[in-house]
Amino acid sequence: xxxxDYKGIYVFIEQREGFVQNVALELLGQARRLADELNxxxxxxxxxxNIAAKAQGLIAAGADEVLVVDAPELADYTTEPYTQAICKIxxxxxxxxxLIGATTLGRDLGPRVSARVKTGxxxxxxxxxxxxxxxxxxxxxAFGGNLMATIVCKNHRPQxxxxxxxxxxxxxxxxxxxxxITDYKVEFDSSKIKVKLVKTVKEETxxxxxxxxxxxxxxxxxxxxxxxxxxxxxxxxxxxxxVSASRAMVDAGYIGHERQVGQTGKTVRPDLYFAFxxxxxxxxxxxxxxxDLIIAVNxxxxxxxxxxxxxxxxxxxxxIIKKLNERLNK
Amino acid sequence: MKIVVCIKQVxxxxxxxxxxxxxxxxxxxxxxxxxxxxxxxxxMALQLKEEKGAHITVITMGPPQADLILREAFAxxxxxxxxxxxxxxxxxxxxxxxxALAGALKKLDFDLLITGRQAIDGDTAQVGPQIAEHLDLPxxxxxxxxxxxxxxxxxxxxxxxxxxxxxxxxxxxxxxxxASANNPRYMSVGGIVxxxxxxxxxWGKDQIEVDExxxxxxxxxxxxxxxxxxxxxxxxxLYEVDTDEAVGIIINKMKEKFIL
Numbered sequence: 001x002x003x004x005d006y007k008g009i010y011v012f013i014e015q016r017e018g019f020v021q022n023v024a025l026e027l028l029g030q031a032r033r034l035a036d037e038l039n040x041x042x043x044x045x046x047x048x049x050n051i052a053a054k055a056q057g058l059i060a061a062g063a064d065e066v067l068v069v070d071a072p073e074l075a076d077y078t079t080e081p082y083t084q085a086i087c088k089i090x091x092x093x094x095x096x097x098x099l100i101g102a103t104t105l106g107r108d109l110g111p112r113v114s115a116r117v118k119t120g121x122x123x124x125x126x127x128x129x130x131x132x133x134x135x136x137x138x139x140x141x142a143f144g145g146n147l148m149a150t151i152v153c154k155n156h157r158p159q160x161x162x163x164x165x166x167x168x169x170x171x172x173x174x175x176x177x178x179x180x181i182t183d184y185k186v187e188f189d190s191s192k193i194k195v196k197l198v199k200t201v202k203e204e205t206x207x208x209x210x211x212x213x214x215x216x217x218x219x220x221x222x223x224x225x226x227x228x229x230x231x232x233x234x235x236x237x238x239x240x241x242x243v244s245a246s247r248a249m250v251d252a253g254y255i256g257h258e259r260q261v262g263q264t265g266k267t268v269r270p271d272l273y274f275a276f277x278x279x280x281x282x283x284x285x286x287x288x289x290x291x292d293l294i295i296a297v298n299x300x301x302x303x304x305x306x307x308x309x310x311x312x313x314x315x316x317x318x319x320i321i322k323k324l325n326e327r328l329n330k
Numbered sequence: 331m332k333i334v335v336c337i338k339q340v341x342x343x344x345x346x347x348x349x350x351x352x353x354x355x356x357x358x359x360x361x362x363x364x365x366x367x368x369x370x371x372x373x374m375a376l377q378l379k380e381e382k383g384a385h386i387t388v389i390t391m392g393p394p395q396a397d398l399i400l401r402e403a404f405a406x407x408x409x410x411x412x413x414x415x416x417x418x419x420x421x422x423x424x425x426x427x428x429x430a431l432a433g434a435l436k437k438l439d440f441d442l443l444i445t446g447r448q449a450i451d452g453d454t455a456q457v458g459p460q461i462a463e464h465l466d467l468p469x470x471x472x473x474x475x476x477x478x479x480x481x482x483x484x485x486x487x488x489x490x491x492x493x494x495x496x497x498x499x500x501x502x503x504x505x506x507x508x509a510s511a512n513n514p515r516y517m518s519v520g521g522i523v524x525x526x527x528x529x530x531x532x533w534g535k536d537q538i539e540v541d542e543x544x545x546x547x548x549x550x551x552x553x554x555x556x557x558x559x560x561x562x563x564x565x566x567x568l569y570e571v572d573t574d575e576a577v578g579i580i581i582n583k584m585k586e587k588f589i590l
Contacts, residue, residue: 016492078497079459079469104490108471111456115425115463120551123424123454127588137555143341143451149557156551167588194468196498198485203493215589272589293587294566295580306568311583314570323577328590 006157009035010095012086013046013058014105016077020054023101023165025061030128030168031099032062037130040096043067047085049075052183059179062171067184073193076200077105080193083112085186090117095158097136099128102162110162120153121160126167135159210259215241215272218261218288221248222277222298222317229254231318232276235325244268246278262287277317280305297321331384331478331501333375334438336431336445336461337368337403339396364399366509367446373514374476374507375444376407382478385409387438391419391431397530404525405517416534421547424452428460429549433540434533435465441501442484447472447508458506468499471506 009031013024024044031042044063046055048070055066067089073081086109090098098113100106102124114121127139131152138161139150153159210216217236223229229249236243243259250260261268262284273291278284280296280303288294289308296309297317306312313320341360364372375386388403390396391414400411414434422430435443443465445458455471462469474494475487488495489508517525535542543549569579584590 079471083463104472104488107455108459108469111424111428111454111459112463112469114456115428115460118425118551120423120425121454121456122552123452123456131555142453142557147557147559150555151552152555153552169588169590192466194499194503195470198496198498200490200495201493272584272587293583293589295583297576301568301570306566309566311580312566312568313576313580314568315573315576319573320576320580323573324580327577327581 001155001157003155003157006094006096008041008043008093008095008097009038010043010045010089010093010098010158011063012098012100012106012109013044013054014101014103015046015048015051015054016105018048018051018054020057021101021103021165022170023103023106023163024058025170026165026168027099027101027163028058028062029170030163032171034097034128034130034136035064038134041065043093043095045069045086045089047074047082052181055181057173059177059181060173060175062177063179065180065182067182069184069186071186071188073188073190076197077109078193078195078197079108079112080195081188082109083116084188084192086113087116088186089184090158097157097159097161100160100162102164106162110160114160117158119156119158119160120151121162122151122153123162125161125163128161128163128168136161210242210244210261211266211268213242213244213268213270215239215274216244216261216268216270216288216291217241217274217276218244218246218278219249219276219317220246220278220284222279223249223254224277224318226254228277228318228321231321231325235274235321235328238325238328241272241274246281246284275305275309276321278305279303280308331378331382331442332387332440333378333384333442333444334387334389334435334440335368335372335375335403335408336443336458337372337388337390337399338365338446338449339363339390339392339399340365340449340451342450362395362398364402365446365449365451367448367507369446369514370509370511371444371446371505371507372403372406372408373512374473375442376515377512378442378476378478379407382480387412387440389414389431389434389438391415391427391434400530401525402517404528405521406515407518407521411528411530413530413532414534414538415532416545418535418542418545421550422545423550423552424454424456424460425551426545426547426549428457429464429544430535430538430540431457432461432464433538435461436539437537441482442478443467443502443504445504445506447506455506458504462504465504467502467504469504469506470497470499473505473507474511476505
């Protein structure tokens, strides 16, 4: 295998019922940054049925070319036809790398494709960088997040990786970007398509579990009143986060017990924990100290929360929440 | 019906700690268990056996001490156990692991092959689908439930983010199962006694259908460039600034950590 023959960063565009998933835009954004660094191009692989209208938006999101594979076999996701289409693109186009969202769909598709084209696949990357030899360095957590490992795929192409939703960031859509849209034909081997989708059932996902949240906007006594709580709520909406609280807020009736963090509540370890107006009693800290990043805001510069926070701000939590939300919404 | 269940011995990651001095994993004294998703898969097989009748073979690939989980599987109700072990398998990534397992599975006759969705030490969720590809069999992953019509059709409930899907596929096929699919039974007392009287078949590379160059470290496309502990938190920064500046600092920190 001559590695020089392999070019382009190819992104699998996950769509469900015709809706392009955010993770696809995040991957396009990351692919764009990597391609600019490598002086390479970004290709979007859009698979589905009657989905061609979505192609232009992918150029705005960073693609140089969109390969549209439109076929009735691809109307709903099942492993085999999607694998056939992606493998055809890989065999024809010889990509340097292929990125896929680490969703229940992408984690079904990715390994099947990697085994068919016989290359390496790094699961659930949280970071992708360019290495000294223009190879991709993909970093991922292992052992339940206790350890981080940077994985390389030295002598095989494409270098494949799945990336968790919400980890990388999309670029701002630029409708003036130019790119090519290619209608890409795939002949399916229907004898291999053996799994039949009977139905998809959507369930209410409103039953919130704060232990699953990636970002928690948590408030304590310093939030004060309903107005402060409402501001926290809007910030959480902006960040696609969940609201949680110390016992003080729960006891005051602003929020339900299911959102309480601490020894008598839940233990959480999100990627980002905002502690707004929380003093940091040990009972609270016990429930959140393992969070990846803790940003605390408190009026009292001696508050114990600052001993566990990565970033501490001495100030008025309510004002900062309001201002932060305004800035993020700009 | 013939069922094969792939299981893996893993350290109980909830018990793993990082050595604060060296930044490496402390594995001594950490209990080894049957990977939870795999145990869910074994329980699914045992329930099928009770309902429809089945012969269950469990297979694991791993070092000599992995014998222990095969004994546990016997004690839960498995009929046959195969221990795939060879120095040539060492250092395998998911592709080389799935290739070796597929080489062994080609020697077995089955209607249903069950693996766990993912193992808690690696969390990749790749080996099940990759085995399916090596064997050229259809796959359904993330299973919450499975029904068999008694003839040849399986009806499966697959977990997805927004709810679930119902899928149908005919035997033979490969499924990957979630630990949450069921509550695995305990080993029975009689089973534990039997577990040590039954024979675990030990297979090396010469007993299976494989190309040796595709095994282990050499056969692995991916390799670990570096591994590091997430590390102890450095002393946090503390700022006493006006609101605008504070908001700027927060946003910069979020960008630095790739949250924005």
